[in-house]
Amino acid sequence: MRHFYGTTLANPLMLGTAKYPSPAILADAFKRSGASVATVSLRRESGIDLAGQDFWQMVRQLGVHILPNTAGCHTVKEAVTTAHMAREMFDTPWIKLEVIGEEDTLQPDVFGLVEAARILSKEGFQVFPYTTEDLIVADRLLNAGCEVLMPWGAPIGSGLGLNNTFGLRTLRAHFPDTPLVVDAGIGLPSHACAAMELGYDAVLLNTAVAKAGDPAAMAQAFANAISAGKAAAQANPIEKRDMAVPSTPVIGKAFLS
Amino acid sequence: MKIMLNGEAEETGAETLAQVLIAFGFGGAKVATALNGNFVAAINREAAELQEGDRLEILAPMQGG
Numbered sequence: 001m002r003h004f005y006g007t008t009l010a011n012p013l014m015l016g017t018a019k020y021p022s023p024a025i026l027a028d029a030f031k032r033s034g035a036s037v038a039t040v041s042l043r044r045e046s047g048i049d050l051a052g053q054d055f056w057q058m059v060r061q062l063g064v065h066i067l068p069n070t071a072g073c074h075t076v077k078e079a080v081t082t083a084h085m086a087r088e089m090f091d092t093p094w095i096k097l098e099v100i101g102e103e104d105t106l107q108p109d110v111f112g113l114v115e116a117a118r119i120l121s122k123e124g125f126q127v128f129p130y131t132t133e134d135l136i137v138a139d140r141l142l143n144a145g146c147e148v149l150m151p152w153g154a155p156i157g158s159g160l161g162l163n164n165t166f167g168l169r170t171l172r173a174h175f176p177d178t179p180l181v182v183d184a185g186i187g188l189p190s191h192a193c194a195a196m197e198l199g200y201d202a203v204l205l206n207t208a209v210a211k212a213g214d215p216a217a218m219a220q221a222f223a224n225a226i227s228a229g230k231a232a233a234q235a236n237p238i239e240k241r242d243m244a245v246p247s248t249p250v251i252g253k254a255f256l257s
Numbered sequence: 258m259k260i261m262l263n264g265e266a267e268e269t270g271a272e273t274l275a276q277v278l279i280a281f282g283f284g285g286a287k288v289a290t291a292l293n294g295n296f297v298a299a300i301n302r303e304a305a306e307l308q309e310g311d312r313l314e315i316l317a318p319m320q321g322g
Contacts, residue, residue: 005289016322017320018321020320038319040318040320041319041321042289042316042318044314044315044316044317045263045283045288045316045317046263047281047283047315048282050282050283050286050317051317051319052286052287052288052317052318052319053286053287053317054315055317055319055320056317056318061316065292069322071321071322077294079301081291081294081295081296082316084296085290085291085316086289088289088298088299089289089316089318090318104306154261155321
């Protein structure tokens with residue numbers, strides 16, 4: 001069984017903590033989803049209301065693994081510095097490494113990503129790189145020290161699902177021993193199910209649950225879909241064919257014409 | 258002296274990063290700090306002396322995806 005830097009997840013769902021209508025709904029969504037990992041960020045704190053302190057207390061009570069991100073970072077230096085701050089803040093070597101290259105798509109700057117991953121891996125971080133499904137970039141990230149890859153399904157927050165199923169399947173086939181996570185773009189439980197059916201080890205999502213009309217109910221729907229997709233992958237799905245194959249035996253069919 | 262604290266211009270008599278945190282209400286809070294774009298670990302805040310015009314970032318856990 002593939003694991004994440006030595007950690008096995010009870011449930012292959014990593015859930016974001018942003019955009020929920022309230023902290024109570026966030027907590028309920030996490031409970032219903034069964035998520036094993038919560039992603040969090042670092043932002044400027046106010047010395048007046050200290051809002052981040054209450055948030056941190058609430059997240060700790062979720063009882064899940066914490067995966068801090070470098071969201072919003074556009075340069076290697078920004079991402080590396082943010083990772084250092086996150087490691088101290090959250091007391092974990094895990095870092096969801098994002099180096100954003102373009103604003104409209106939030107597509108990763110894969111060149112900066114590889115450079116930042118190499119720096120952080122050498123410093124003992126356990127890097128979860130937000131990347132594309134590009135095979136060569138994946139290879140470079142592994143060479144840089146990453147032991148997990150997180151290709152996007154579609155642009156962050158778009159809800160488009162798996163834009164390049166072929167590419168994701170190819171990535172899975174090329175790196176059979178590497179834990180793979182579809183990160184970003186998932187909009188529906190069926191998208192998450194499809195990712196798991198491809199043999200991915202987990203999915204990471206946020207907006208699809210947080211911005212649903214009923215986040216907790218949607219979280220439950222994702223839990224069911226991910227469970228189904230994982231079970232299907234383990235059951236070894238049939239290969240696709242271009243031509244029909246009758247299900248009912250031909251042998252023994254009556255000659256009636 | 259004048260410093261930039263989380264993007265806002267502030268006047269302070271504090272001489273170190275540790276003193277600034279107390280002066281601006283962060284005493285005891287769980288925060289991470291950077292001075293002029295460079296991470297300053299908690300154990301180094303006492304020794305981190307401030308200069309006129311320094312840019313200080315004080316970050317805390319926040320929602321993220």
